[in-house]
Amino acid sequence: MLRFVGVYKSYSHPGYALQNINFSVQKGDFVFITGPSGAGKTTIIKLITREETPSQGRIFFGNTDISRISRRKIYQYRRKLGIVFQEFRLIPYLTVYENVALPLIVQGKKKRETESRVQQLLKEFEIIHKYRELPSSLSGGEQQRVAIARAVAAAPELLLADEPTGNLDPFLSRKIMKLFKKLNLKGTTVIVATHDISLVEEFGERIIYLSYGKIKKIV
Ligand SMILES: Nc1ncnc2c1ncn2[C@@H]1O[C@H](COP(=O)(O)OP(=O)(O)O)[C@@H](O)[C@H]1O
Ligand SMILES: [Mg+2]
Numbered sequence: 001m002l003r004f005v006g007v008y009k010s011y012s013h014p015g016y017a018l019q020n021i022n023f024s025v026q027k028g029d030f031v032f033i034t035g036p037s038g039a040g041k042t043t044i045i046k047l048i049t050r051e052e053t054p055s056q057g058r059i060f061f062g063n064t065d066i067s068r069i070s071r072r073k074i075y076q077y078r079r080k081l082g083i084v085f086q087e088f089r090l091i092p093y094l095t096v097y098e099n100v101a102l103p104l105i106v107q108g109k110k111k112r113e114t115e116s117r118v119q120q121l122l123k124e125f126e127i128i129h130k131y132r133e134l135p136s137s138l139s140g141g142e143q144q145r146v147a148i149a150r151a152v153a154a155a156p157e158l159l160l161a162d163e164p165t166g167n168l169d170p171f172l173s174r175k176i177m178k179l180f181k182k183l184n185l186k187g188t189t190v191i192v193a194t195h196d197i198s199l200v201e202e203f204g205e206r207i208i209y210l211s212y213g214k215i216k217k218i219v
Contacts, residue, residue, distance in 0.1 A: 001027045007057035017043045018213045030184045033193040035210030041193035082156030084164045088147040090135040097131040103154040121149040140167035159190045
Protein backbone atom coordinates (compact mmCIF):
# COMPACT_ATOMS: atom_id res chain seq x y z
CA MET A 1 0.00 0.00 0.00
CA LEU A 2 2.75 2.44 1.00
CA ARG A 3 6.47 2.25 0.32
CA PHE A 4 9.36 4.58 1.17
CA VAL A 5 12.40 4.01 -1.02
CA GLY A 6 15.65 5.75 -0.11
CA VAL A 7 13.89 8.83 1.24
CA TYR A 8 15.91 11.82 2.45
CA LYS A 9 14.40 15.06 3.69
CA SER A 10 16.15 18.28 4.52
CA TYR A 11 14.36 21.50 5.40
CA SER A 12 15.81 24.93 4.75
CA HIS A 13 18.72 24.52 7.16
CA PRO A 14 21.67 22.21 6.47
CA GLY A 15 21.52 18.59 7.59
CA TYR A 16 18.81 15.99 7.19
CA ALA A 17 15.54 15.59 9.11
CA LEU A 18 15.34 12.12 7.53
CA GLN A 19 18.08 9.98 5.99
CA ASN A 20 17.73 6.92 3.81
CA ILE A 21 14.29 5.87 5.02
CA ASN A 22 13.08 2.53 3.64
CA PHE A 23 9.97 0.71 4.80
CA SER A 24 6.70 -0.56 3.48
CA VAL A 25 3.24 -0.83 4.92
CA GLN A 26 0.82 -3.50 3.71
CA LYS A 27 -2.92 -3.10 3.52
CA GLY A 28 -4.38 -3.97 6.92
CA ASP A 29 -1.19 -3.24 8.88
CA PHE A 30 -1.12 -1.39 12.19
CA VAL A 31 2.21 0.40 12.37
CA PHE A 32 3.80 2.56 15.03
CA ILE A 33 6.49 5.10 14.22
CA THR A 34 8.31 5.96 17.41
CA GLY A 35 11.39 7.74 18.66
CA PRO A 36 12.30 10.80 20.73
CA SER A 37 11.17 14.32 19.94
CA GLY A 38 12.92 15.61 16.80
CA ALA A 39 13.58 12.10 15.45
CA GLY A 40 11.52 12.75 12.29
CA LYS A 41 8.13 11.16 13.04
CA THR A 42 6.04 14.15 11.99
CA THR A 43 8.17 14.59 8.88
CA ILE A 44 7.32 11.02 7.80
CA ILE A 45 3.60 11.70 8.35
CA LYS A 46 3.84 14.97 6.36
CA LEU A 47 5.59 13.18 3.51
CA ILE A 48 2.74 10.66 3.41
CA THR A 49 0.09 13.40 3.41
CA ARG A 50 2.09 15.20 0.71
CA GLU A 51 2.43 18.36 2.79
CA GLU A 52 6.14 17.90 2.27
CA THR A 53 8.05 16.27 -0.57
CA PRO A 54 11.24 14.25 -0.22
CA SER A 55 14.60 15.87 -1.04
CA GLN A 56 15.62 12.50 -2.49
CA GLY A 57 13.96 9.13 -2.91
CA ARG A 58 10.45 8.00 -3.72
CA ILE A 59 7.22 7.37 -1.87
CA PHE A 60 4.70 5.04 -3.44
CA PHE A 61 1.03 4.76 -2.57
CA GLY A 62 0.04 1.66 -4.50
CA ASN A 63 1.89 2.11 -7.77
CA THR A 64 1.82 5.89 -7.73
CA ASP A 65 4.83 7.97 -6.75
CA ILE A 66 3.02 10.58 -4.65
CA SER A 67 5.84 13.09 -4.87
CA ARG A 68 5.22 13.38 -8.61
CA ILE A 69 1.45 13.78 -8.80
CA SER A 70 -0.41 16.93 -9.87
CA ARG A 71 -2.23 19.21 -7.44
CA ARG A 72 -5.61 17.91 -8.57
CA LYS A 73 -4.49 14.34 -7.97
CA ILE A 74 -3.23 15.29 -4.51
CA TYR A 75 -6.78 16.19 -3.46
CA GLN A 76 -8.09 12.90 -4.84
CA TYR A 77 -5.34 11.04 -3.03
CA ARG A 78 -5.99 12.81 0.29
CA ARG A 79 -9.62 11.69 0.25
CA LYS A 80 -8.32 8.17 0.89
CA LEU A 81 -6.59 9.34 4.05
CA GLY A 82 -7.86 10.09 7.53
CA ILE A 83 -5.43 12.42 9.26
CA VAL A 84 -5.11 13.32 12.93
CA PHE A 85 -2.71 16.26 12.99
CA GLN A 86 -0.41 16.85 15.94
CA GLU A 87 -1.92 20.33 16.27
CA PHE A 88 -5.51 19.14 15.51
CA ARG A 89 -6.31 21.72 12.78
CA LEU A 90 -10.03 21.85 13.49
CA ILE A 91 -11.91 24.46 11.48
CA PRO A 92 -12.32 27.31 13.98
CA TYR A 93 -15.64 28.71 12.70
CA LEU A 94 -17.39 25.33 12.53
CA THR A 95 -18.96 23.60 15.53
CA VAL A 96 -17.79 20.25 16.85
CA TYR A 97 -20.67 18.61 15.00
CA GLU A 98 -19.88 20.38 11.73
CA ASN A 99 -16.17 19.59 11.92
CA VAL A 100 -16.88 15.87 12.20
CA ALA A 101 -19.66 15.99 9.59
CA LEU A 102 -17.53 17.76 6.98
CA PRO A 103 -15.72 14.73 5.49
CA LEU A 104 -19.07 12.94 5.19
CA ILE A 105 -20.65 15.92 3.44
CA VAL A 106 -17.66 16.11 1.08
CA GLN A 107 -18.21 12.41 0.30
CA GLY A 108 -21.81 13.22 -0.64
CA LYS A 109 -23.43 11.22 2.17
CA LYS A 110 -27.15 11.75 2.78
CA LYS A 111 -28.15 14.10 5.59
CA ARG A 112 -29.71 11.40 7.75
CA GLU A 113 -26.75 9.07 7.36
CA THR A 114 -24.36 11.91 8.22
CA GLU A 115 -26.36 12.81 11.32
CA SER A 116 -26.45 9.32 12.73
CA ARG A 117 -22.77 8.66 11.96
CA VAL A 118 -21.63 11.91 13.59
CA GLN A 119 -23.79 11.25 16.64
CA GLN A 120 -22.37 7.76 17.00
CA LEU A 121 -18.79 9.08 16.71
CA LEU A 122 -19.31 11.91 19.18
CA LYS A 123 -20.75 9.45 21.68
CA GLU A 124 -17.92 7.01 21.13
CA PHE A 125 -15.34 9.75 21.77
CA GLU A 126 -17.27 11.13 24.75
CA ILE A 127 -17.69 14.59 23.29
CA ILE A 128 -21.39 14.55 22.37
CA HIS A 129 -22.27 17.06 25.10
CA LYS A 130 -20.14 19.70 23.29
CA TYR A 131 -21.55 19.18 19.82
CA ARG A 132 -22.63 22.81 19.37
CA GLU A 133 -19.45 24.39 20.69
CA LEU A 134 -16.67 25.91 18.62
CA PRO A 135 -13.20 24.32 18.89
CA SER A 136 -11.85 27.40 20.72
CA SER A 137 -14.03 26.65 23.73
CA LEU A 138 -12.73 23.09 24.12
CA SER A 139 -9.76 21.80 26.10
CA GLY A 140 -6.78 20.27 24.26
CA GLY A 141 -7.97 16.74 25.03
CA GLU A 142 -11.48 17.54 23.81
CA GLN A 143 -10.17 19.05 20.58
CA GLN A 144 -8.03 15.98 20.08
CA ARG A 145 -11.08 13.71 20.38
CA VAL A 146 -12.95 15.80 17.81
CA ALA A 147 -9.93 15.62 15.49
CA ILE A 148 -9.86 11.83 15.83
CA ALA A 149 -13.62 11.54 15.25
CA ARG A 150 -13.25 13.66 12.09
CA ALA A 151 -10.33 11.57 10.82
CA VAL A 152 -12.18 8.27 11.12
CA ALA A 153 -15.64 9.56 10.07
CA ALA A 154 -15.41 8.76 6.37
CA ALA A 155 -13.85 5.29 6.84
CA PRO A 156 -10.45 6.14 5.28
CA GLU A 157 -8.26 3.52 3.58
CA LEU A 158 -5.29 4.77 5.55
CA LEU A 159 -5.51 6.43 8.95
CA LEU A 160 -2.53 8.58 9.93
CA ALA A 161 -2.29 9.85 13.47
CA ASP A 162 0.47 12.12 14.74
CA GLU A 163 0.75 11.98 18.54
CA PRO A 164 -2.99 11.24 18.76
CA THR A 165 -2.90 10.79 22.52
CA GLY A 166 -0.58 13.71 23.31
CA ASN A 167 -3.23 15.57 25.26
CA LEU A 168 -5.20 12.68 26.68
CA ASP A 169 -5.01 10.98 30.07
CA PRO A 170 -3.73 7.36 30.09
CA PHE A 171 -7.24 5.94 30.37
CA LEU A 172 -8.57 7.76 27.33
CA SER A 173 -5.32 7.13 25.42
CA ARG A 174 -5.84 3.41 25.80
CA LYS A 175 -9.46 3.70 24.81
CA ILE A 176 -8.50 5.56 21.61
CA MET A 177 -5.83 2.97 20.78
CA LYS A 178 -8.42 0.24 21.20
CA LEU A 179 -10.72 2.12 18.84
CA PHE A 180 -7.92 2.34 16.28
CA LYS A 181 -7.39 -1.41 16.66
CA LYS A 182 -11.09 -2.01 16.10
CA LEU A 183 -11.01 0.08 12.92
CA ASN A 184 -7.89 -1.80 11.87
CA LEU A 185 -9.66 -5.15 12.31
CA LYS A 186 -12.40 -3.85 10.02
CA GLY A 187 -9.80 -3.18 7.31
CA THR A 188 -8.39 0.32 7.84
CA THR A 189 -4.60 0.50 7.61
CA VAL A 190 -3.29 2.54 10.55
CA ILE A 191 -0.03 4.44 11.09
CA VAL A 192 0.48 6.07 14.48
CA ALA A 193 3.44 8.36 15.23
CA THR A 194 4.07 8.67 18.95
CA HIS A 195 6.92 9.24 21.36
CA ASP A 196 4.89 7.40 24.04
CA ILE A 197 6.86 4.18 24.32
CA SER A 198 4.45 2.68 26.89
CA LEU A 199 1.65 2.88 24.32
CA VAL A 200 3.89 1.30 21.69
CA GLU A 201 4.86 -1.52 24.03
CA GLU A 202 1.25 -2.22 24.91
CA PHE A 203 -0.29 -2.00 21.44
CA GLY A 204 2.56 -2.29 18.94
CA GLU A 205 2.96 -5.16 16.51
CA ARG A 206 4.91 -3.52 13.72
CA ILE A 207 7.17 -0.80 15.09
CA ILE A 208 9.55 1.54 13.26
CA TYR A 209 12.12 3.03 15.64
CA LEU A 210 13.61 6.37 14.56
CA SER A 211 16.59 8.17 15.98
CA TYR A 212 18.08 11.40 14.61
CA GLY A 213 16.28 10.95 11.30
CA LYS A 214 17.38 7.37 10.68
CA ILE A 215 15.62 4.07 11.12
CA LYS A 216 17.27 2.32 14.05
CA LYS A 217 15.26 -0.85 13.73
CA ILE A 218 11.98 -2.22 12.47
CA VAL A 219 10.23 -5.03 14.32
N1 LIG B 1 9.18 23.05 8.89
C1 LIG B 1 10.40 22.78 9.34
N2 LIG B 1 11.44 23.59 9.03
C2 LIG B 1 12.68 23.32 9.46
N3 LIG B 1 13.00 22.24 10.20
C3 LIG B 1 12.02 21.40 10.55
C4 LIG B 1 10.67 21.62 10.14
N4 LIG B 1 9.91 20.60 10.62
C5 LIG B 1 10.75 19.80 11.31
N5 LIG B 1 12.00 20.25 11.27
C6 LIG B 1 13.19 19.59 11.88
O1 LIG B 1 13.24 18.26 11.43
C7 LIG B 1 13.59 17.37 12.49
C8 LIG B 1 12.51 16.34 12.68
O2 LIG B 1 11.33 16.97 13.17
P1 LIG B 1 9.95 16.22 13.33
O3 LIG B 1 9.69 15.42 12.11
O4 LIG B 1 8.93 17.23 13.72
O5 LIG B 1 10.27 15.22 14.55
P2 LIG B 1 9.30 14.50 15.60
O6 LIG B 1 7.91 14.54 15.07
O7 LIG B 1 9.87 13.12 15.72
O8 LIG B 1 9.43 15.25 16.88
C9 LIG B 1 13.83 18.24 13.70
O9 LIG B 1 15.20 18.50 13.79
C10 LIG B 1 13.06 19.51 13.38
O10 LIG B 1 13.64 20.63 14.01
MG1 LIG C 1 6.13 15.22 15.92
